[in-house]
Amino acid sequence: MMNWKDVKPDDIIDMGRKKxxxxxxxxxxxxxxxxxxVNLKELIYxxxxxxxxxxxxxxxxxxLSEPGLHVKIPFGVEKVTPIKVEKILxxxxxxxxxxxxxxxxxxxxxxxxxxLMLTGDLNILDVxxxxxxxxxxxxxxxxxxxxxxxxxxxxxxxxxxRFVGDYSVDEVLTTKREEIDDFAxxxxxxxLDYYKIGIQIVTVKLLDVNPPEKVKPAFNEVNEAKQEKEKxxxxxWEAYNKVxxxxxxxxEKVIREAEGYRLDKVNRAKGExxxxxxxxxxxxxxxxxxxxxxxxxxxxxxxxxxxxxxxxDPRQSSILPLLNIREGGLTQ
Amino acid sequence: xxxxxxxxxxxLIAAGLIILVFFASGALYIVDETxxxxxxxxGKPIGDSVTEAxxxxxxxxxxxxxxxxxxxxxxxxDPNQIPTKDKKYIWVDTTARWRIVDALKFLxxxxxxxxxxSRLDDIINSATRDAVTxxxxxxxxxxxxxxxxxxxxxxxxxxxxEALERIDVGREQLTRTILEKAKPLSPRYGIEIVDVRIxxxxxxxxxxxxxxxxxxxxxxxxxEKYRSEGEGKSAEIEGQVAKELKLITSEAxxxxxxxxxxxxxxxxxxxASAYNQExxxxxxxxxxxxxxxxxxxxxxxxxTTDSEYYKYLKELK
Numbered sequence: 163m164m165n166w167k168d169v170k171p172d173d174i175i176d177m178g179r180k181k182x183x184x185x186x187x188x189x190x191x192x193x194x195x196x197x198x199x200v201n202l203k204e205l206i207y208x209x210x211x212x213x214x215x216x217x218x219x220x221x222x223x224x225x226l227s228e229p230g231l232h233v234k235i236p237f238g239v240e241k242v243t244p245i246k247v248e249k250i251l252x253x254x255x256x257x258x259x260x261x262x263x264x265x266x267x268x269x270x271x272x273x274x275x276x277x278l279m280l281t282g283d284l285n286i287l288d289v290x291x292x293x294x295x296x297x298x299x300x301x302x303x304x305x306x307x308x309x310x311x312x313x314x315x316x317x318x319x320x321x322x323x324r325f326v327g328d329y330s331v332d333e334v335l336t337t338k339r340e341e342i343d344d345f346a347x348x349x350x351x352x353x354l355d356y357y358k359i360g361i362q363i364v365t366v367k368l369l370d371v372n373p374p375e376k377v378k379p380a381f382n383e384v385n386e387a388k389q390e391k392e393k394x395x396x397x398x399w400e401a402y403n404k405v406x407x408x409x410x411x412x413x414e415k416v417i418r419e420a421e422g423y424r425l426d427k428v429n430r431a432k433g434e435x436x437x438x439x440x441x442x443x444x445x446x447x448x449x450x451x452x453x454x455x456x457x458x459x460x461x462x463x464x465x466x467x468x469x470x471x472x473x474x475d476p477r478q479s480s481i482l483p484l485l486n487i488r489e490g491g492l493t494q
Numbered sequence: 495x496x497x498x499x500x501x502x503x504x505x506l507i508a509a510g511l512i513i514l515v516f517f518a519s520g521a522l523y524i525v526d527e528t529x530x531x532x533x534x535x536x537g538k539p540i541g542d543s544v545t546e547a548x549x550x551x552x553x554x555x556x557x558x559x560x561x562x563x564x565x566x567x568x569x570x571x572d573p574n575q576i577p578t579k580d581k582k583y584i585w586v587d588t589t590a591r592w593r594i595v596d597a598l599k600f601l602x603x604x605x606x607x608x609x610x611x612s613r614l615d616d617i618i619n620s621a622t623r624d625a626v627t628x629x630x631x632x633x634x635x636x637x638x639x640x641x642x643x644x645x646x647x648x649x650x651x652x653x654x655x656e657a658l659e660r661i662d663v664g665r666e667q668l669t670r671t672i673l674e675k676a677k678p679l680s681p682r683y684g685i686e687i688v689d690v691r692i693x694x695x696x697x698x699x700x701x702x703x704x705x706x707x708x709x710x711x712x713x714x715x716x717x718e719k720y721r722s723e724g725e726g727k728s729a730e731i732e733g734q735v736a737k738e739l740k741l742i743t744s745e746a747x748x749x750x751x752x753x754x755x756x757x758x759x760x761x762x763x764x765x766a767s768a769y770n771q772e773x774x775x776x777x778x779x780x781x782x783x784x785x786x787x788x789x790x791x792x793x794x795x796x797x798t799t800d801s802e803y804y805k806y807l808k809e810l811k
Contacts, residue, residue, distance in 0.1 A: 187500055190507065220549035221526035238524075280695055282641040283658075284631065285709050286702065305527045307566040316568065316589045320691040324665055327635040327695075331709075357566055357591060357689070376706050380713035387717035391724030398731035409739050413746030420750035424757030431761035435768030441779065442772055453778065460782040470794040 204236030212248040214300050217241070223301060245300035250364055253314055255322070256290025278374065279323050283330045288372045293318050293350070294365040302360025313359055318366070321349045331373070339368045519554035530564045532597045533557050543597035562597045563607070566688060569614045575698060576623050582631040583701055587694040588622050588672070590614065592680070592687045599684030613683055618690060621675035625668055630659070634695055637664035665692065 198205060208231050209215040215227030217234070218241045227242060234240040256277035277288050295314065297303045307313055325342045326334055334342065347366040354361055373381045445452045465471060516522045525531050531544040535557045544550060545564065552559065573587040592614065594600045604610045626634060639660055663671075673690045680687045697705055769776040789795065 221524040222547035223527050280635045282636050286705055309568055312568055316693055319693050324637055327665060328637050328640055330641055377709045380710040383717045384713050387720035391720045394724035394728040398728040402731055402735045405735050406738055409742045413742045416746045416750045420753040424753050427757045427761045431764040435764050438768050445775055456782060460785055464785050464789040467791060468789050468793045468795045469791050472796045
């Protein structure tokens with residue numbers, strides 16, 4: 163049909179012109195292209211890797227959209243709302259949460275109101291806690307409740323106060339924190355599920371729990387008193403452990419000494435009586451001689467020792483004729 | 495081919511324009527998932543409320559679509575100062591959840607959310623007030639009696655007497671009471687009150703101060719108790735030390751004395767059994783020993799001429 167060799171540039175231009183049509187056709191095409199380019203985001207949308215897209219057509223929910231780049235029908239026909247479903251979000255409660263600092267007009271008094279609560283023993287505590295949650299059902303999250311954040315915040319307060327209101331001050335301060343955390347989480351989940359809010363509560367955790375400022379010193383006093391009690395008791399036991407074992411040692415010593423005495427006494431008695439019995443058996447063999455011998459031996463020993471010796475004739479009745487036998491011989 | 499392209503484009507544009515015209519004239523309207531609509535004709539409601547989401551048709555120009563929320567809404571009233579049955583003045587802050595269940599009635603009665611909020615204020619505040627004034631403070635704060643069980647178990651709980659009252663109605667039940675009172679009053683406005691909760695209960699200022707004082711007094715008392723317990727136990731242990739000490743030393747003394755006594759007796763026995771064999775000889779020996787021991791260089795000896803010592807001096811036989 164077409165003889166390409168014979169074609170001149172003008173012919174080509176003419177052909178092109180005819181193809182596109184003239185005037186209206188060209189303008190319409192250009193307009194549409196420009197329009198679409200400018201409003202690209204009406205046509206194309208992207209869903210991040212931790213997100214899910216909730217797609218509505220003419221307001222009605224039709225499907226969820228996976229992460230990635232997608233096309234939708236533009237100009238108000240289809241609307242896509244991306245929802246982060248994996249991200250764990252956090253809300254803080256009690257004084258000085260970041261959120262309340264940012265909000266204007268949020269006075270200290272209101273801080274106090276949020277964090278002070280009544281305990282089961284009708285006392286007051288300053289309680290701070292956090293809640294971590296994530297969106298588990300994006301459709302429910304979007305379409306069932308308005309003010310999702312208010313729901314989370316309000317119900318968190320409702321539940322935390324309810325549980326703190328059942329425990330004593332000391333339990334909330336120390337021993338029962340985890341129990342309260344667990345119960346609060348379960349109850350929050352229950353209520354939010356009842357509202358069909360589509361959120362999963364991941365954590366509820368008590369942070370700082372303090373007695374109110376004015377009362378703190380008295381609380382500290384109790385702790386100090388407890389420690390003092392421990393200290394006193396320990397000291398007393400220390401003293402005990404110093405004294406008693408030593409006393410026991412002393413007691414042992416006394417008994418040992420007595421036994422030593424016994425040994426000594428008995429052995430000596432045995433020794434002396436054996437010596438006596440030996441002498442006795444000798445004596446029994448020749449009694450008279452032994453007696454005389456012993457007697458004379460004794461005199462032999464004692465006479466030299468004595469300072470003065472006198473010999474008296476018993477038959478002399480008057481003043482004695484004395485014979486002085488002194489050491490060193492006779493002197494006359 | 496080029497004709498088809500042009501034709502298709504023209505058709506699309508035409509269709510788009512037609513839809514725009516429809517929309518502009520109000521023949522088409524969109525109901526979002528979060529909304530419900532009531533159609534009025536010349537201001538008068540027509541038909542039932544539209545609750546299904548999607549693209550809808552109505553008569554243009556003469557019919558209007560009024561939109562209302564379909565979602566769960568919240569009501570958060572101002573805190574109220576309410577006295578409890580036991581005359582404790584407290585701030586009660588309630589929060590509620592409601593929804594528009596009959597948009598038609600809603601439109602006809604309160605008209606909009608602002609009107610609804612004010613109705614809800616009345617309903618819920620008065621229900622709350624009724625419930626709180628007819629219950630004790632303990633019943634509004636606590637939910638169970640577990641704190642009493644703790645005390646019975648003997649745990650170290652410092653609790654004031656009034657807090658220890660056994661309750662039959664707790665916080666949850668009180669809340670339910672409020673809901674039960676409030677719920678029947680709302681359907682006439684096309685509203686369903688889904689839930690009412692007590693968000694906060696706090697003491698009014700001067701009561702709070704008194705509570706602080708009480709807390710301080712309780713703690714001080716407890717501190718005293720610990721201290722005196724410490725001193726008491728310490729004294730007790732001291733006493734025990736003294737007692738045991740005495741016991742140990744006296745026992746040792748007793749035993750030692752016993753041993754010594756037995757030893758003496760034993761020794762005496764040994765001596766006796768030996769010396770009794772020949773008592774006279776023993777006394778003889780002993781006397782001789784006495785001489786040996788007692789006579790020293792200060793002594794004077796007096797002998798008679800009869801003494802043995804002189805026997806052989808007198809005569810030699």
